[in-house]
Amino acid sequence: MRSIKNLRITESIQTEKLVFEESSYDKFDTISIYFGFSALAGASLLLLKEVDFSFNNSFECAILISLFICSVYVLYCKYTEKHLKEIKFEIPKEEAKSRIIEYGKKHHHRISKISGNLIFLNEPTDLYSLGKDYEQTTIVFFKNNAILYTLIKEGSRSNFPVLISQHLTKKDFKKILHPDYIEPIKRTTYFNSFFHGL
Structure with missing residues (x-):
C-alpha cells in the first residue's frame, strides 16, 4: 500500500479531501507526472497546428488528438486523486x-x-x-x-x-x-x- 503517513480522518471527512503527510518521493512523483503529461499535451497541440486537416493526414490528426485527450485526462485524474x-x-x-x-x-x-x-x-x-x-x-x-x-x-x-x-x-x-x-x-x-x- 502507498505510504499514507498521519492520515487525518476527521479533517479528510470535513474537507472531502485526503489530508496526510506526503513523502518526498510522492511529491516528486506528482511533479513528474504533471510536468511529463503537460509537456505531452502541449507538444500534441503544437504538432496539431502544423498538420493540415485533410483525408491524407487523418491518421496523424487522430493520434495527436488522442494523445492530447489522454494527457489531459491523466492530469485531471492526478489532480483529483485526493478528492x-x-x-x-x-x-x-x-x-x-x-x-x-x-x-x-x-x-x-x-x-x-x-x-x-x-x-x-x-x-x-x-x-x-x-x-x-x-x-x-x-x-x-x-x-x-x-x-x-x-x-x-x-x-x-x-x-x-x-x-x-x-x-x-x-x-x-x-x-x-x-x-x-x-x-x-x-x-x-x-x-x-x-x-x-x-
Missing part, C-alpha cells in the same frame, strides 16, 4: 460498512484499517513487478448517511493515477449500497446452478 467522491445511502451505517467489507472479500482485496469511519480495500497491481507487491487502495470514509472514497495507486516506477477502475468502483458502490440490493447466491457447481434456475 473524495461522495455516495449517499439510506441503509444503516453498520449495514453499509458490512456490505463494503463483503464486497472487498468477494473481490479478494486485502482489508485493513477497519475503524468506525475508515476502511482500506487493497488490491494487487503491477503484475510484472519483480518480487515486490504493489497495490491500488480504495480508501472509504463514513460520514453520517454517506461514504466518501477515493482510489490511489502505487507502482514500481511511478504512482500513476487510477484511470478506469475508479468508475467501475463507483458503479459497484452505488449498487451494493442501494436499499434493494441482494447478495447474489453463490453457485459453485453446475448442478447447484441448474437447480437454482428451476
Whole structure:
C-alpha cells in the first residue's frame, strides 16, 4: 500500500479531501507526472497546428488528438486523486460498512484499517513487478448517511493515477449500497446452478 503517513480522518471527512503527510518521493512523483503529461499535451497541440486537416493526414490528426485527450485526462485524474467522491445511502451505517467489507472479500482485496469511519480495500497491481507487491487502495470514509472514497495507486516506477477502475468502483458502490440490493447466491457447481434456475 502507498505510504499514507498521519492520515487525518476527521479533517479528510470535513474537507472531502485526503489530508496526510506526503513523502518526498510522492511529491516528486506528482511533479513528474504533471510536468511529463503537460509537456505531452502541449507538444500534441503544437504538432496539431502544423498538420493540415485533410483525408491524407487523418491518421496523424487522430493520434495527436488522442494523445492530447489522454494527457489531459491523466492530469485531471492526478489532480483529483485526493478528492473524495461522495455516495449517499439510506441503509444503516453498520449495514453499509458490512456490505463494503463483503464486497472487498468477494473481490479478494486485502482489508485493513477497519475503524468506525475508515476502511482500506487493497488490491494487487503491477503484475510484472519483480518480487515486490504493489497495490491500488480504495480508501472509504463514513460520514453520517454517506461514504466518501477515493482510489490511489502505487507502482514500481511511478504512482500513476487510477484511470478506469475508479468508475467501475463507483458503479459497484452505488449498487451494493442501494436499499434493494441482494447478495447474489453463490453457485459453485453446475448442478447447484441448474437447480437454482428451476
